[in-house]
Amino acid sequence: MENKSSQKKLIIIQLTGGNDGLNTVIPIENDIYYNARPHLSISKQESLKLTDQLSFHTALPYFQRLYFDGTLSIVNNVGYPNASRSHFHSMDVWQTALLSAHKHNTGWIGRYLDENAHLFQHNMGAIEVGNILSTVMRGHQQKGVGIDNFVDLHNHLKGEHYQSLIKRLPQIKTLSNDNLHHIYELLVDSVDGLDDMYHRFTRRKLKTPVAKNVFSRSLKMVTDLIISEVETQIFYVSHGSFDTHVSQLPVQSKLLQILNKGIQECIDALTTHDKMKDVSILIFSEFGRRLQENNGKGTDHGAANNLYIISKHLKKPGIYNKLDSLDSLVEGDVPFEIDFRRIYANILEDWLNTHSRLILNESVDKIDIFSHSAGLT
Amino acid sequence: MLNHNQKIIHLLHRTTGGPRLKDLLRFQSQSIIAIVDELIHKSSTYKQFTRDQVFDKNLDTLKKARGVKYRNRVAKRRISDLYIMQLAKGEEQLREKISFFWHDHFPVNVKNPGQTLSYLNTIRKHALGSFRELLHAVSREKAMILYLDNNKNIEGQPNENFAREVMELFTLGIGHYTENDVLEAARAFTGWNNKNNGDFIHIQKHHDKGSKTILGQTGQFTGDDVLNILLDNKQTSRYITSKLYQFLTGQTIPNGIKDSLSDQFYNSDYDICLLLRLILNAEDFYAPSVVSQKIKSPIELITNLVRLLNLEFKNATYLYKIQMKLGQIVLYPPNVSGWTFGKSWIDLNTVTERLELGDKFLSNKTIRINKPLLSLEGDEDSGEDGRPKNGNQFNFSSIENFLHLDPEENMKQLAQLLFNRLSNHLDVLIAELTNRWLTGDISTKDLLIVLLSQPEYQLN
Incomplete structure (x- = not known):
């Protein structure tokens, strides 16, 4: 059975392309917002009320429910110094969790695996759904695994070709060729790890409805794996693209609907199986968008943004901090108040019970969305 | 032996x-x-890549419709393709291979296709010449100057990015200079910049003309002086x-x-x-400890297959997507220290892709990327069923003819070509495949697919 501390799970959802936070959590009493967005602003009446000041986009009714249940925390004005408006660079900063991202190719989850490899006997500590491994999953020695569909991959490796290769391992071991060993051993270990996953999954006979889109399909796999009690602790899913330079309203609305529904299905299933007490979900985007709408009924790349955490162990559910008043923007964008690495530090220390300093390469003053040692409860 | x-x-x-x-x-x-x-x-000759090989009317149309950034992404992918095909099929094989070593040694990743092309030509041109000339030339490339921020390096506000990397990564290696050497060298590189057309320019009014001390030598050094001190x-x-x-x-x-x-x-x-x-x-x-002991980098694996099978790709993002899946994209190095070679190329994320790459190419299989990636903008290659719109072309008739001449003996030679020292322990498999091929049980294409999917093919 798994080590106790690896039973706390973290799902990270990356909203790729820069989600417009101002139209997700809407400042319904702020004239500056309405004046800057004659075509794109969302009115008080058309939105889902949270407080006297803030409302959710209508596509997010489930998020509104989580908010009133006390299991959602909205952190406003999150970013980092000298915000980059480049998707690639900003995403690198968020994934490496290093401001000098261009010189590094390890991510914070990868470095978490480096420090905690002993927890995962099948080397499946972190899974990114998809077949391209992002920087975030790469550590110095360890890395996460990119899996699109673990059932397919399992069956594929159980096929004739791979099984015949696996049988060759004893013979390969007689050769003096370290790199060839590596390939054969990797195949053997991967089949072991996937076998374990597959058997835990099939034992539970989970009904798997056909998902309608990539995001809900991805999240469905994550949910199934958590319910199946696999060793994997961290799951990474991307959703997008939120890069709404033109015709923002319908595009963002559709993407948020998919997000809302996917999260609802995920949490419903986890709750049914009594797993939600062990799961936290982090939802972020590489940057927010400019307050002033552009001429294409869209918005351009911005800076600080809001970020969402879903968990039953929130010290401060609801609105963690006030949304910027928008009256002193920096180059037209919301300035950052909370460095995102402070949130990572909080998650690492208090949810994943590890030393954030080793992973973030410096001592970062954590915030307190999770209370101290929430991950040990 | x-x-x-x-x-x-x-x-x-x-x-x-x-x-x-x-x-x-x-x-x-x-x-x-x-x-x-x-x-x-x-490889004594050298043919530069020209803008005409990259830019055409389609790109102009794309620029009008989608903007210059979009056009640039597509254009850079074209250069990347051009270079891979040159690595696989160019006449000057040694030059191209060693230029790839320099690409990893001087890794530059900029968005502008014109700057990328110029940089690439410079490392190809000097690949087999003098490292002295190569270092001087690549240091003046706009791609390099922008990538390592030397355009922001001006008197009074030195930016030491280039000065540090030129010592740490390009010449001496870490531990052979002091922090003070970096600071002083940064002052010497002040004013190194480029014109809009990419030509190098030393902006005198940005240059710190004062005295500097670098690696024990003192003088009113310029950037060229620093490079020569490092080379000496x-x-x-x-x-x-x-x-x-x-x-x-x-x-x-x-x-x-x-x-x-x-x-x-x-x-x-x-x-x-x-x-x-x-x-x-x-x-x-x-030595036996060297031969067939190295894991092929993704680029080596791709070029090996392209060269062996005389492959042509008819879809513009096909190669790019393959490289993305295998974890190494030409002209998109991850950072200034280049790629990490060795075992880390092969993990659960890449192992099946790598083993089945020959099959992918020969069977025209789709390269599927299943998450939102902005860098794939302009990917219009997939048809409605997800397959590539246009098939890959290949030609292995010379292999087929060779096998027909003397099947048993030549099959062994083919195995040696593919697995070199590792072909011995595949004897049983080779014998079985020879029989099946002779009896018509498998076609030459299927034979190749099986051979290329052996882990032994991953090493060279």
């Missing part, structure tokens, strides 16, 4: 896009020294010699030959061909 064929295959693996049947047959009667000579001689330092020769040795052999250079090789390289004023001859003609290059 290796037989002559094994030596030839090894040499071709490490110095070209990959061994082909016809190369092996042609070189069988020549000595290693003569083959090395021929490889060098064939024997540590640079040791560092480059070790790194090129590692690239060619996959092994750390033994202490016993390090000084001798680097001294000869230094005394030749950094003649890259001289160093290549010293490494490639030495007996230890053909």
